[in-house]
Amino acid sequence: MTRSxxxxxxxxxxxxxxxxxxTALFAERGYRRTTFEDIAARSGVSRGxxxxxxxxxxxxxxxxxxDIVVHLAAVAGSLDPGTVDQVLDTLTAFTRAPSTGLFAKLMVEADDPESPxxxxxxxLHDALxxxxxxxxxxxxxxxxxxAEELGTVLLGAVIGIHQQWRVAPGAVDLDRTYATFAALLRSAGITAPAD
Structure with missing residues (x-):
């Protein structure tokens, strides 16, 4: 292996x-409360x-x-539109992922019109x-x-479920909530039931 x-x-x-x-620190502490020193200490890489x-x-x-958007694009591209259970499993895993807490933290900080x-x-919302x-x-x-408006509605539902669960995880059963979500989609004829 060469030096370069x-x-x-x-x-x-x-x-x-x-x-x-x-990603972990922004999700845990928020963007504003995370410093370069925090990131350097967590990563083991110099602050500079x-x-x-x-x-x-x-x-x-x-x-x-x-990085998150690239990962989500890969996941979304692999979904079979007729397999509700696969989509349900993906949404549940996405919501539970520690890095997804970043979305909730960022929303609070980004609400200020002057926020960078x-x-x-x-x-991020555009990409999602x-x-x-x-x-x-x-x-x-x-x-x-x-499809355009339904995509906005579905994303809004997932964001809402995610935020409710982050704030009160004991009050929101993700498995049952997403199963209900999938049942509603099926009953509306939006997607075919999983085999």
């Missing part, structure tokens, strides 16, 4: 560790590497969001809508139901 190859691997590994640490890789804290957040997070959070709409467009939809 080792250096490139070390750079990729440092970036990955920083992204993982930032953060601006080198990402330019700024906002650049790091954008990279975290991009507002644009990033809006971009694209993924949901792409999945919905593959479904047999009832007459009068447009």
């Amino acid at each position: 190859t080792r250096r490139a691997e070390t750079t990729r590994e440092s970036r990955r560790l920083l992204l993982e640490a930032a 590497s953060i601006p080198w890789h990402f330019g700024s804290k906002e650049g790091l957040l954008a990279a975290v969001v991009d 997070l507002r644009e990033t959070y809006a971009g 809508r694209v993924q949901v709409r792409a999945w919905v467009a593959r479904l047999p939809l009832p007459e009068g139901v447009a």
